[in-house]
Amino acid sequence: MKLFSKNDNSFICENCNKLVSTLKYTSRDHCPYCLYSKHVDINPGDRLNTCLGLLKPISIEKYKNTYKIIYKCLKCNKIHKNIMANDDNMDIIIDLSVKK
Secondary structure (H helix, E strand, O other): OOOOOOOOOOEEOOOOOOEEOOOOOOOOOOOOOOOOEEOOOOOOOOOOOOOOOEEEEEEEEEEOOEEEEEEEEOOOOOEEEEEOOOOOOHHHHHHHHHOO
């Protein structure tokens, strides 16, 4: 069963209101400027979650040769994780990594 659907669309971030362009190499799932995301997926890229709450970045964890951003949904309080993108704001990544 395929759990990942490529869904790389541009969008306006609901947290910082910046235009977020496509990522090109995989699905864009969060804002590279403020790192916020939106609780839209059940499985990556499917856009089937009806919660639609903002996902606030709260921490970082090591994952293979990169990092995952750990989120908490501001609407339903679920924890969610996304792999960081190559254009993410490294200042925020560093701030999140030292908050542990």
